[in-house]
Amino acid sequence: MDDAFSTQNEILQIEGLEQSYGAISVLKGIDLRVKKGERIVICGPSGSGKSTLIRCINGLETFKSGTVHVIDVHSGERLRQLKDIRREVGMVFQSFNLFPHLSVIENCMLAPVKVRGVKKTEARERSLYFLNKVRVLDQAKKYPGQLSGGQQQRVAIARALCVQPSIMLFDEPTSALDPEVVQEVLATIVGLAKEGMTMICVTHEMGFARKVADRVILIDEGKIVEEAAPAQFFDMPRHERTRAFLGRVLHGHPETARRLAHG
Amino acid sequence: MSFDFAAVVSATPYLLQGLLFSVELTLVAMIGGMLLGTFMAIIRHMGVPVASEAVRAYVTLMRSIPLILVLFWFFFLVPLLLGHLTPAGHSIPLGPRFTAFITFTLFESAYYAEIVRAGLKAIDKGQYEGAKALGLSTSSMYSSVVVPQVLRATAPIIVSQTIILFQDTALVYVLSLTDFLGAAAKIAQRDSKLVEFYSTVAVVYLLICSIGSELSERFRKKQGQRSSNGRLERAKRMFGLARL
Numbered sequence: 001m002d003d004a005f006s007t008q009n010e011i012l013q014i015e016g017l018e019q020s021y022g023a024i025s026v027l028k029g030i031d032l033r034v035k036k037g038e039r040i041v042i043c044g045p046s047g048s049g050k051s052t053l054i055r056c057i058n059g060l061e062t063f064k065s066g067t068v069h070v071i072d073v074h075s076g077e078r079l080r081q082l083k084d085i086r087r088e089v090g091m092v093f094q095s096f097n098l099f100p101h102l103s104v105i106e107n108c109m110l111a112p113v114k115v116r117g118v119k120k121t122e123a124r125e126r127s128l129y130f131l132n133k134v135r136v137l138d139q140a141k142k143y144p145g146q147l148s149g150g151q152q153q154r155v156a157i158a159r160a161l162c163v164q165p166s167i168m169l170f171d172e173p174t175s176a177l178d179p180e181v182v183q184e185v186l187a188t189i190v191g192l193a194k195e196g197m198t199m200i201c202v203t204h205e206m207g208f209a210r211k212v213a214d215r216v217i218l219i220d221e222g223k224i225v226e227e228a229a230p231a232q233f234f235d236m237p238r239h240e241r242t243r244a245f246l247g248r249v250l251h252g253h254p255e256t257a258r259r260l261a262h263g
Numbered sequence: 264m265s266f267d268f269a270a271v272v273s274a275t276p277y278l279l280q281g282l283l284f285s286v287e288l289t290l291v292a293m294i295g296g297m298l299l300g301t302f303m304a305i306i307r308h309m310g311v312p313v314a315s316e317a318v319r320a321y322v323t324l325m326r327s328i329p330l331i332l333v334l335f336w337f338f339f340l341v342p343l344l345l346g347h348l349t350p351a352g353h354s355i356p357l358g359p360r361f362t363a364f365i366t367f368t369l370f371e372s373a374y375y376a377e378i379v380r381a382g383l384k385a386i387d388k389g390q391y392e393g394a395k396a397l398g399l400s401t402s403s404m405y406s407s408v409v410v411p412q413v414l415r416a417t418a419p420i421i422v423s424q425t426i427i428l429f430q431d432t433a434l435v436y437v438l439s440l441t442d443f444l445g446a447a448a449k450i451a452q453r454d455s456k457l458v459e460f461y462s463t464v465a466v467v468y469l470l471i472c473s474i475g476s477e478l479s480e481r482f483r484k485k486q487g488q489r490s491s492n493g494r495l496e497r498a499k500r501m502f503g504l505a506r507l
Contacts, residue, residue, distance in 0.1 A: 058395075058396055059395070060392055060395060060396065083398055083400065086395065086396060086397070086398035087398040089396075090396070090397075091396040093389060093392065093393065093396075095387075095389050096389075097387075097389040097390060097392060097393030097396075098393070099390065099393070099394075099408050099412075100412065101411050101412050101415060110397070110399070110407055110408075111397040111398060111399060114399055114400070114403045114407065115397065115398040115399060159397070160396075160397070163397060163398060
């Protein structure tokens with residue numbers, strides 16, 4: 001069934017994914033294939049199922065039917081164990097989910113030590129490297145409660161990177177941030193994208209999507225409505241619902257609309 | 264009415280012996296009870312089939328029966344039951360000390376289990392998800408991420424429970440064991456100085472319990488610098504403590 005040529009380099013294969021909460025159907029058959037190095041942005045109205053979708057990838061949600069396969073970049077084999085999948089798939093949450101009782105550096109060191117079996121000294125070095133990368137190195141000894149939202153989210157990104165995943169999932173990473181700090185977090189994610197990190201980002205930030213995405217996907221009522229490169233998605237959407245969605249999202253943001261129109 | 268304090272002073276070595284036993288029993292029951300209670304709370308929180316129902320039954324039972332009754336039951340009935348199990352058929356006596364340590368631990372574990380379980384539920388779901396997303400195993404998640412936060416958040420209530428436990432150790436009187444109160448009572452009755460001894464005992468209990476409360480309050484204030492406000496608010500509502 002899998003054509004060796006077409007599945008070359010694929011890192012994520014989702015087929016026929018369905019999920020419901022009781023009687024309410026949230027995902028109604030999602031198909032998605034992601035290649036290594038691709039940047040996917042998923043957008044859509046609230047309750048469309050976009051968060052549920054990415055949470056199914058790393059097992060935070062179970063699903064009713066369909067398949068989700070994460071491919072190991074080194075061996076090309078499908079990862080079967082949930083713990084292996086979670087090792088390869090990093091996630092950044094809307095509410096950061098940093099551990100408040102541990103310092104910033106301890107937050108970053110915990111997973112490499114426990115999950116990858118890395119020695120503490122190496123874990124510390126790695127943590128300092130990634131904290132520096134997201135530009136919060138000077139906060140290493142502080143506790144999450146002492147940092148601003150933008151700093152906390154960047155620590156969360158560094159923490160996920162310390163496990164050295166092959167895919168990064170972002171679940172509305174800037175939705176809980178004050179507008180002033182949204183850009184610093186987006187810039188961090190853009191930096192990651194430029195280095196070739198495979199990523200799937202659920203977001204409302206359309207300017208970011210245009211800049212970074214290889215594909216933009218609109219999900220509405222549990223189905224993929226439109227899937228296209230940013231130029232086509234924003235300038236020449238094929239579907240009426242996409243146009244309606246873009247109209248609503250950009251309505252209150254004439255600045256964004258202008259930016260999008262002029263690239 | 265005169266207050267013969269000298270009688271109390273001269274009985275100090277004996278009183279201290281009794282106090283030592285009270286403290287010993289409290290520490291063993293607290294540590295054992297917390298270990299067992301935390302373990303049971305996690306089992307119930309995870310919803311492990313069969314085991315979590317067993318824990319629920321155990322906790323409900325222990326919290327429904329007065330401690331004095333549990334002490335009697337353990338001291339008198341368990342040896343009989345054990346006797347039936349052995350081929351010889353003789354009842355196996357469990358010494359009063361052993362009974363006290365085991366019974367108090369088992370009894371307190373039910374109370375600690377409920378405190379920890381409430382704490383586990385109060386921890387933000389995102390903490391569990393953050394740990395899982397990083398690939399932490401269930402045991403690492405609980406030991407490195409969740410339980411430390413639960414203990415910090417519930418420390419005041421755990422201290423309260425331990426203070427109650429310390430006061431309850433006086434019940435070993437019914438097993439003819441000599442704790443602090445028991446020692447004081449013996450001498451008071453022997454020397455007919457009830458007022459002096461019982462007053463002193465009351466003051467000592469008051470001092471120890473006050474110091475315990477004060478230390479926990481200071482610890483809580485120190486932790487308050489680190490935890491996020493949301494958790495504190497939740498704990499307040501959960502335990503109905505205005506001063507938290």
